[in-house]
Amino acid sequence: SSASPRRALATARAPQTLFDSLDTFTDRHVGPDESETAFMLSKLGYDSMESFLSATVPPKIRVADSTISNSSIPALSESELHARAKELGRLNKSFKSYIGMGYHNAVVPPVILRNVMENPAWYTPYTPYQPEIAQGRLESLVNYQTMVMSLTSMDIANASLLDEATAAAEGMVMAYVASNQKKNTFFVDKAVLPQTISVLRTRAKGFGINLVIGDASTALNDEALRSDLSGVLVQYPDVNGLISDYGDLAKSVHSAGALVICATDLLALTVLKPPGEWGADIVLGNSARFGVPAGYGGPHGAFFAVTEKLKRKMPGRLIGRSKDTMGNPAYRLALQTREQHIRREKATSNICTSQALLANMAAMYAVYHGPVGLIRIAQKVHFFTQLLKSSVELLGFKVTNTAYFDTLTIDVSSVPEGAQLVHAAAAMEAINLRRIDDKHVGVTLDESVSRTDLMALTNVFLMASRRDPAVLESLPLPTQAAFPDELLRTSEFLPHPVFNTHHSETEMLRYIFHLASKDLGLVHAMIPLGSCTMKLNSTSSMIPLTWPEFGGVHPFAPSEQVEGYKQIIKELESDLCKITGFHACSVQPNSGAAGEYAGLTVIRAYHESRGEGHRDVCLIPLSAHGTNPASAVMAGLKVVAVKTHQDGNLDLEDLKAKAEKHKDNLAAFMITYPSTFGVFEDGVADACKIIHDFGGQVYLDGANLNAQVGLTNPAVCGGDVCHMNLHKTFAIPHGGGGPGVGPICVAEHLAPFLPSHPVISTGGNKAIDAVAAAPFGSASILLISWAYIKMLGGNGLSESTNVALLNANYMAHRLSGHYNLRFKNSNGRVAHELLIDLAEFDKSAGLKVTDFAKRLQDYGFHPPTCSWPISTCMLIEPTESETLEEIDRFCEAMIQIRQEAEDIITGKQPKENNLLKNAPHPLSAIVLSDKDWNRPYSREAAAYPMPWLKEKKFWPTVSRIDDAYGDLNLICDCPSVEELASS
């Protein structure tokens, strides 16, 4: 590729192409260049991309090239994309929102914004399933857990759920499960957030729970209700800002044998008696207020904490402290490994991707402010709220909630058309208040409110009151808290060193960088996790995300203020429909699993609408991802497994037999395509036809959509609904374990059922209730996928898929002489990932999949997906973003490890003390003297098995971690002063 300007200028390229933008994205996104793809094709024996594709994808499901091309989706260059994003961003009006209802304006400390949220070292890693190369974010997630435990005074907290509403639903189901699914009634106080109630409705329906909404202060005396009661949910402070003492309520609920669930606010808990101290069993809420932008509704982390008794039943990920083989402390995911915690049809929760990045931002926020800083913030917010209350009262209005922290419900009926006047005055000040009714408005204050803001806010009420400003001159300054003394927090919180150390920006910066240095992300090497599609998360797509035009928007802002967001969502939905071949889209679900659940719930609603509500059987292949059966159960379906053949293909006979057997009740069939075994099955269309023939609907799990774009689509395959993981195919960074977005696309007949929202209108005309707290889910990160699609355009999208397939097949080709490639199609081709089986090594050398995986860490690579969908296998997905060179490096590592295994097979190396069993080798091992090293191989062989590692190597920071020890000695908070002192 040497440059010859003479030729270039003299013989001139076709002048037309000289008009093209220079910063086209496809060249940057797709790893291999033309010569590399040509090389790989020739290695595989093809003379063109098309001949390769024909051999790979079944012809009968191919769509025309024009379906996804630059004429259906035009391509923007990187700079054009930014110009367009700016233009749309300007359409979002920057009103200051005091709407509250669970959402606040956040102040993101700049050091966290730049070095966590905008830092690919933090946002590109995967979920920390490989703890030896993930100690940084694991420590930070433990900080998150500790922060939640300490502020709520609960025994244990997890590492985040998707949002407050779904967290509440998880709580409800836990209560139900705690009653052994015997007590059917769940009571919700009417002053719980409306979006939470809507999501509870959806979830209650799936589980057959009887949801009762009422006034918790009176309704719980009803004996009939008490006898069937599994749990009660209250909000503290509630949606109207009222703070109630729930101590007696808790006693009463406990005496009925039910659980108390409390949705709450972390900032308020710095000064309010924590729920753990008045008897709550489960405490949850949104932690976004701790430094995560509103972002038109998300992504935000939800927290979830429980009492000791409930800890082993908690949904979501829990990080625990354990130790490594050398006895050093080490963090890892507790009580679960990658897929095992998705307990298939026994599951009551399907959560997989959560909100790691946002949890980490919130944890860092607490680390930076520390307990004293957090109290300062709470004090100020409370003080300003008190001042506002005094002001509105001097102006003749009445605050209806007497005990409050940051939220006032104001009766403005002293002035005719009061609410209307107030909102009109607010609009003049570019302020949004909560719209309650004709007589009441709501105001919620937060950390971002400055003295000037407070004056503007006061001015709104002054204008509406038509009073003389002079009345405000007598404003009294508050002298005590605006809630009963008994509800003042008396207990200390966050005494741990980590929350009392990093309070200068320099220290904070170093802490953030130190943790990042322990974690392998896409900034270091390929992360070839099968089924996860860890591709480039481009800077261009990430940049607009942190523009204030998008960050500062409240999810319940009036429609005319969010024209930019609406346009982006519209365009994204439309493009996703083109790509899937479907008719309509909902972006509300916050993860792939949430998409599955939403899609199946839509299917159920469809059946019901046709009087076939009894259809409740869902067929699912054994090879399916654990979330599939879990989602089915949550949607109230009964799971029936379908077999696969030896060759990996679906057993169509078995499918037909089961479909026929359950024909009266057949609701759905869930299928992943290409299959989780990494091949495009020929029979997919036939399978779908069988299901349709028996009255069922087909749910297509879109985790593998990266293999389809432009070549085929779920509609052509025969599906009725699919979800997409925007955090896979559409390049939202995985955030070290979240956020994600799992929109669903549906065929026309299902469109009316797409989810609604209780505050902002969404969904079809026969919509199911909400599946997430925010109307458009994790709205702000939709920008990333929107940008990804717009920058690639149809041609780039198709090329990405083609190269993803080619990279995987080239890799399969290189590895297949050395490893057992488990499945391929009749032309010898795999799809966009490949499954290799390591079963043979167990017998011959006592080596398990894990040993190979950990040894790959020594080579600087993130291991592929292990032991799923087959326990003895590795599922490898390179994606289109990896260059030939990186793929070759990976193959060479794998081949060398195969040779290391050979040395064990042949007895050159002992079975119990060898390079694989002892892997990974951190520096703490390398520095040992020869005597302590005590291994039949050199440090060089351990650390630098390949020459390129000397130039560039990512080091695991601990040796292999003892999972059993950690699960037995479950410790999920960060070390205390005493522990640190004694270590």
Added chain:
Amino acid sequence: SSASPRRALATARAPQTLFDSLDTFTDRHVGPDESETAFMLSKLGYDSMESFLSATVPPKIRVADSTISNSSIPALSESELHARAKELGRLNKSFKSYIGMGYHNAVVPPVILRNVMENPAWYTPYTPYQPEIAQGRLESLVNYQTMVMSLTSMDIANASLLDEATAAAEGMVMAYVASNQKKNTFFVDKAVLPQTISVLRTRAKGFGINLVIGDASTALNDEALRSDLSGVLVQYPDVNGLISDYGDLAKSVHSAGALVICATDLLALTVLKPPGEWGADIVLGNSARFGVPAGYGGPHGAFFAVTEKLKRKMPGRLIGRSKDTMGNPAYRLALQTREQHIRREKATSNICTSQALLANMAAMYAVYHGPVGLIRIAQKVHFFTQLLKSSVELLGFKVTNTAYFDTLTIDVSSVPEGAQLVHAAAAMEAINLRRIDDKHVGVTLDESVSRTDLMALTNVFLMASRRDPAVLESLPLPTQAAFPDELLRTSEFLPHPVFNTHHSETEMLRYIFHLASKDLGLVHAMIPLGSCTMKLNSTSSMIPLTWPEFGGVHPFAPSEQVEGYKQIIKELESDLCKITGFHACSVQPNSGAAGEYAGLTVIRAYHESRGEGHRDVCLIPLSAHGTNPASAVMAGLKVVAVKTHQDGNLDLEDLKAKAEKHKDNLAAFMITYPSTFGVFEDGVADACKIIHDFGGQVYLDGANLNAQVGLTNPAVCGGDVCHMNLHKTFAIPHGGGGPGVGPICVAEHLAPFLPSHPVISTGGNKAIDAVAAAPFGSASILLISWAYIKMLGGNGLSESTNVALLNANYMAHRLSGHYNLRFKNSNGRVAHELLIDLAEFDKSAGLKVTDFAKRLQDYGFHPPTCSWPISTCMLIEPTESETLEEIDRFCEAMIQIRQEAEDIITGKQPKENNLLKNAPHPLSAIVLSDKDWNRPYSREAAAYPMPWLKEKKFWPTVSRIDDAYGDLNLICDCPSVEELASS
């Protein structure tokens, strides 16, 4: 610091303070909190900060506390600062500039923007004087050198100079020196950039060079001129866009025994015959067009390349390849070490801080685009320029430069008042063109020009022409280059692997992170370099820098378009005057050394204006930084050294004697205060008085201003002018070796002489010529210091200085039992830094300063300044941003190293093979087997001498580097394909 919300809310803080902003900056910037400062004060035996300060700073030079307080400089919170910056940014009108004249619109690849320019791992390190912990940026700077060498076809290039104009001045002086300072005439073609000519005027004056400006195509035949000619400077393409064949000119100049210097453009050189191929001896220019924003004039990197013959005389930093003690390849600064390359009074250049960060951005740009991408860009720019030419010709205008690359000079006199009409039409399209005269306008195109932009540009001429748009329909498409075939580049460029590998964003990202992982920056640990003030570079101050409102502005944009910039500069100048006690300020100088030169030149002009042009003696203490005498020489002054006493104080007797001796010709005295020995001398005011008494002016080197702010100031000390290093005291990040800003503040009588600019009006009414290319120097980064000052406010500024002094004194206290503290004042106090003398260890253990420094690397610290200002010493400056904990960690490391030295003194460890002599210990040493390790200490002792290193350690990536080998075998480009293949 446990949090008791009960107390907090119930007994309420003074309500007034509850109104305060929460995100105040001082708490974040200053490392130690109240309890830590109290602890340090008590350790030093003081009961208050004031009693400590009184013992530290001479009372007679103290200023009132109110001088620098929140009433003189009010404090903004971090969010208030951003709001204010946004407001001011909006005042900069976003016109698209085609003004050219050396400045272009840059397209910064987003992956470079986010991961280099916005990444503290890249922007916070110091100049790579410690190469073992700086291999990343050293490699990148070698890429820069290679890129320049290859594109210019020159033998060797340096790692950047300050800007094109000063680079040209360096070239002129090199030519003068090459003639053994015998030939006094330097010829400059009149089509060289006007700002370059202005800077040459200034510099020629200092050296007594006779600058002749004329038409190079004719003037050089003059025999008188030829006989005194040292060099000729031409611009290629020239300011009007004309490309000339300078081959014959070069021959003619060479035959006169003079040098040919060519200012050029790297993008043009991808298609133009490079100057190295037609005989240039020195080639220079601005590399900003390679992905560095215009930023209203800078910072930008200037490149500088010479022939083999001249290489050892080249100014600026040169990175070379050498090897470490283990034989591994390693980069380091060649031909010079920290201070040695500043050759005091023998110097002909004073460059110290350069433009490392910007050079690295440009190098990364070339790495990302590669030769093929660069040609694509050049092709498009050229093609669009050709189209524009055809268009304006169809519209009846005439392009006067027939051979061109991207710039047209257009004669618009075919229409009455043509130029006026064109500029008016341009304004309507929000476009700036170059204003030449009534009949001519200039247009320069660049990479950022899209098809739409080109249409808008064409439309400007269409409107002015009043022609029918139909004439444009016959627009011919160009078929060949718009310059003679002989000037087409035929040679290949950038064949090196590094420029042909990282072309996908994923690969680029990994390369950027890989290099960053080798470099110790403030993100890792303290960088206690004495005299360098490596303090927090806050995110808040960095964020606005990359907003388009500030990045996209051309330095010659009309004044009414840059109201935001003007306001910021005005405020900054005003605050700097308050801080220094002076009357007026110029922000033009691009570095501290450039400030010195500017200040001394102002002093000379002042003397001249009073008929005392003969005053040419400059007194400088022996302890001064090397740039001081170098700057004096450049300003045409004779340097006379002044002695210091044994106790470190200036020898006032000697000063007086020398001042008296030279009284007739005394021009100036340069002094650093507090002195480079780290103490506040009592006699500073007396010294200044002596100078004034003998008719001299006092230049105060402000490198140590961080010790003065709010306590004293250069005016009170008796100075007439000072420079500030904004990249020290005022928190501009050092960028791994630049950028910097060295504004000067002056007393009222010197204000008329502040530097002018030939294009944009700056400076006083008797202004000297320009000292930098851009009117306001590195304008965009002035934002950082502006933000720093505004966020701290007067109180925070003073507190910063107080704590900087306290931290240094606490450190001196902790170290003084273990090391020989060289100087302190009569109360036992040092200033903001301390000098420890290691001379004793040479005799007792054969240990040099370097051995201690390299061993500190093993402890994860950046070593302090070594061997300056005293060769056996270390100068340590902690700054206010370091916490007590970090300072204690550093002291413990130093104390432990002292113990390691003791083991050598006592013979426990051998003199030639020990922890210090073998330091640093990279991983390549640690992995050796015991046999090869072969050292009388364990790997643990080498790598983890302190327990905290096991948790957090920064690893040197190579062992100690062999400087002598590198200087003998000078190789300054990156490895070729062949070399890489053979290694």
